[in-house]
Amino acid sequence: MSKQAQHWEKTRGLLIMTLAIWFVFSIGIFLFGAEMNEVTGPFGYPLTYWFTCQGSLGIFVILIFWFANRQEKIDEEFGFSERGDD
Amino acid sequence: MIKGNFIDNLPKVYGIYTGGFLGFIIIMSIAEQMGMTAKTIGICFVAFTVAIYAIIGYLSRTAQADAYYVAGRQVPTVFNGMATAADWMSGASFVAMAGGIYFKGYGYMALLVGWTGGYVLVASLLAPYLRKFGCYTVPDFIGTRYGGNLTRFLAVVVLTVASFTYVTAQINATGTIASVALDIPFQYAVYVGLVSILLCSMLGGMRGVTWTQVAQYIVLIIAYLLPVFWISNKMGAGFFPHFMLADEVSRIAELEAQFGFVKNSAENLKEVPKGLAGITKAHSAVNATPWAFISLALAMMMGTASLPHVMMRYFTTPSVKAARKSVGWSLFFIFLLYSSAPMLATLSKLSLIDPSLPTGIIGKSIAEVQAIDWYQNWNQANLMFVSDFNGNGTLELNEFFMGGKAVVLATPEIAGLPYVISGLVAAGGMAAAMSTADGLILAIANAISHDVYYKIIDPKAETAKRLVVARVLLVVIGFAGATIAAMEIQGILGSVIWAFDFAMSGLFFPLVLGVWWKRANREGAIAGMALGLISGAGYLIWVRNGGSGFLGITQLTFGIFGSAVSLVAMVVVSLITSAPSAATQKMVDEVRVPSGKSILGKQH
Numbered sequence: 001m002s003k004q005a006q007h008w009e010k011t012r013g014l015l016i017m018t019l020a021i022w023f024v025f026s027i028g029i030f031l032f033g034a035e036m037n038e039v040t041g042p043f044g045y046p047l048t049y050w051f052t053c054q055g056s057l058g059i060f061v062i063l064i065f066w067f068a069n070r071q072e073k074i075d076e077e078f079g080f081s082e083r084g085d086d
Numbered sequence: 087m088i089k090g091n092f093i094d095n096l097p098k099v100y101g102i103y104t105g106g107f108l109g110f111i112i113i114m115s116i117a118e119q120m121g122m123t124a125k126t127i128g129i130c131f132v133a134f135t136v137a138i139y140a141i142i143g144y145l146s147r148t149a150q151a152d153a154y155y156v157a158g159r160q161v162p163t164v165f166n167g168m169a170t171a172a173d174w175m176s177g178a179s180f181v182a183m184a185g186g187i188y189f190k191g192y193g194y195m196a197l198l199v200g201w202t203g204g205y206v207l208v209a210s211l212l213a214p215y216l217r218k219f220g221c222y223t224v225p226d227f228i229g230t231r232y233g234g235n236l237t238r239f240l241a242v243v244v245l246t247v248a249s250f251t252y253v254t255a256q257i258n259a260t261g262t263i264a265s266v267a268l269d270i271p272f273q274y275a276v277y278v279g280l281v282s283i284l285l286c287s288m289l290g291g292m293r294g295v296t297w298t299q300v301a302q303y304i305v306l307i308i309a310y311l312l313p314v315f316w317i318s319n320k321m322g323a324g325f326f327p328h329f330m331l332a333d334e335v336s337r338i339a340e341l342e343a344q345f346g347f348v349k350n351s352a353e354n355l356k357e358v359p360k361g362l363a364g365i366t367k368a369h370s371a372v373n374a375t376p377w378a379f380i381s382l383a384l385a386m387m388m389g390t391a392s393l394p395h396v397m398m399r400y401f402t403t404p405s406v407k408a409a410r411k412s413v414g415w416s417l418f419f420i421f422l423l424y425s426s427a428p429m430l431a432t433l434s435k436l437s438l439i440d441p442s443l444p445t446g447i448i449g450k451s452i453a454e455v456q457a458i459d460w461y462q463n464w465n466q467a468n469l470m471f472v473s474d475f476n477g478n479g480t481l482e483l484n485e486f487f488m489g490g491k492a493v494v495l496a497t498p499e500i501a502g503l504p505y506v507i508s509g510l511v512a513a514g515g516m517a518a519a520m521s522t523a524d525g526l527i528l529a530i531a532n533a534i535s536h537d538v539y540y541k542i543i544d545p546k547a548e549t550a551k552r553l554v555v556a557r558v559l560l561v562v563i564g565f566a567g568a569t570i571a572a573m574e575i576q577g578i579l580g581s582v583i584w585a586f587d588f589a590m591s592g593l594f595f596p597l598v599l600g601v602w603w604k605r606a607n608r609e610g611a612i613a614g615m616a617l618g619l620i621s622g623a624g625y626l627i628w629v630r631n632g633g634s635g636f637l638g639i640t641q642l643t644f645g646i647f648g649s650a651v652s653l654v655a656m657v658v659v660s661l662i663t664s665a666p667s668a669a670t671q672k673m674v675d676e677v678r679v680p681s682g683k684s685i686l687g688k689q690h
Contacts, residue, residue, distance in 0.1 A: 026203035044332030053428035
């Protein structure tokens with residue numbers, strides 16, 4: 001398998017993992033919104049309520065930075081990273 | 087004071103700017119103490135900030151195509167994040183979001199999740215690849231990837247439908263704020279708003295818009311956060327509201343249980359001025375079905391990833407790597423405002439309905455409430471209304487009505503903050519609406535000037551001529567938007583949400599599959615864009631004319647239907663027609679590798 005194909009395979013793997021996490025916090029948990037809201041979440045807010053106003057939003061921010069770092073590692077591994085800028 | 091090139095000095099330039107703005111707020115509050123009238127303060131805030139944007143717009147003037155279309159591709163990640171956040175957060179986000187949460191609770195908060203979760207799709211599926219492609223506009227990518235003028239043209243059509251739906255609402259918002267702050271009739275204020283918008287974008291194109299949007303973000307985030315923190319502290323709710331409002335949230339639930347949600351008769355509701363609503367939904371309880379929540383969130387997420395005015399901000403970063411990081415920064419800056427909106431809604435609601443607080447009005451006599459100063463002000467502005475439906479002389483929860491905008495606009499006054507905060511909020515709302523309108527008008531004008539005029543009509547046009555065409559279009563589209571906004575067809579054009587549905591119906595799958603599915607071809611893309619947009623729009627028209635809809639898809643989520651049709655059409659048509667040429671497949675391979683030259687040249 002060529003270097004490029006391997007790079008794309010890893011990139012696709014990272015995409016699937018990123019989208020899986022995204023799915024859980026944007027869609028998955030809200031299937032159980034009513035049940036989850038009975039639980040007390042961080043800072044004492046009802047759990048589902050907390051996810052809608054802070055939790056999911058914050059997780060998305062962290063997820064994007066995590067994704068960007070992982071993708072950079074993959075690019076470096078195959079020598080595909082760009083030179084001299086940021 | 088400032089040496090060397092502008093980009094290296096950005097933190098310093100915007101640091102001085104932020105300090106200057108804070109200084110201006112302090113000067114204004116001193117002026118208020120010395121007796122400056124509320125009206126003069128409002129005028130000063132709006133005039134001062136707009137003048138600064140205009141100066142930035144003038145300093146950013148350019149005669150080069152790549153500066154005009156993609157800001158010379160040298161905007162650093164963090165600053166591009168701020169610009170995107172301003173581009174993204176519209177007048178609606180700024181003025182109406184807290185109100186939506188206040189009235190609708192959980193059901194509305196699907197928008198918070200949707201409008202942030204979409205950025206994960208932007209970062210992982212599209213932005214870095216479109217940046218590598220090196221396009222100037224979103225149709226530029228569609229046209230080059232799939233080939234042919236028809237694909238390019240259809241992409242321009244989808245972009246124009248989605249962005250134009252959005253932009254009239256923004257020009258309307260700038261007009262509303264300008265008319266209140268400057269005390270002029272709305273019909274003229276709309277054009278004042280438009281001129282302010284064009285001052286930022288006309289001379290410098292994307293470069294001008296970028297640097298004004300950063301300035302606008304700074305104004306709007308200060309204008310949003312300062313009152314939230316101040317009110318929270320003043321009410322004794324907590325020094326850092328985001329982490330400390332659990333007691334307030336549970337107190338609201340307690341009061342809701344105590345008052346109950348009494349349903350008003352249709353006859354009683356006729357008395358209530360149009361546009362005002364009462365509290366009829368629980369604040370923190372789950373009050374929507376899972377599908378209602380998820381379908382709305384999903385439509386907004388896919389819509390986010392298809393809106394060209396957002397996507398084109400990532401064409402301005404210096405590299406592919408920077409484009410990815412920049413999406414993270416964008417969402418971080420958006421998060422600062424979005425996570426504060428529910429806190430403002432909580433503080434606003436509790437301060438009004440809790441009888442044990444001095445500001446609480448529920449349980450007081452109607453006559454007493456009608457005598458309160460701020461009630462009279464906002465009642466006159468048609469944003470508040472009380473009526474004694476049951477005739478017991480006391481104000482009940484179901485007898486109190488408010489406009490959605492009042493949560494952001496009136497809460498500072500109710501909480502007893504000085505007027506300077508209201509002036510600041512007006513400047514923030516203006517910044518939010520202007521920055522989004524600029525991004526949208528530029529997206530439409532650039533797509534028409536670059537993709538229709540230069541790529542299809544006159545490929546030999548000189549750069550100077552192209553930029554003249556681009557600027558003329560900018561003015562024409564701006565005026566068209568303002569003219570429609572001045573007609574005040576509320577309810578039809580006010581629906582920002584429709585823009586997301588239109589964009590996702592026509593563009594989501596053609597964009598995503600263009601990168602992720604090599605087999606996608608021209609015929610498939612044409613079918614995907616045309617059938618997606620037509621079926622989405624058809625569904626909207628059907629539901630608005632009394633159609634029952636299916637699968638719980640409403641006029642707010644019609645994009646789910648449109649994009650499903652688009653996906654099926656694109657896959658089926660691609661598979662029954664021949665595979666894309668070897669050259670196109672090689673182009674897709676190159677897009678997937680971050681290093682190396684971009685597909686389209688620096689000047690094209």
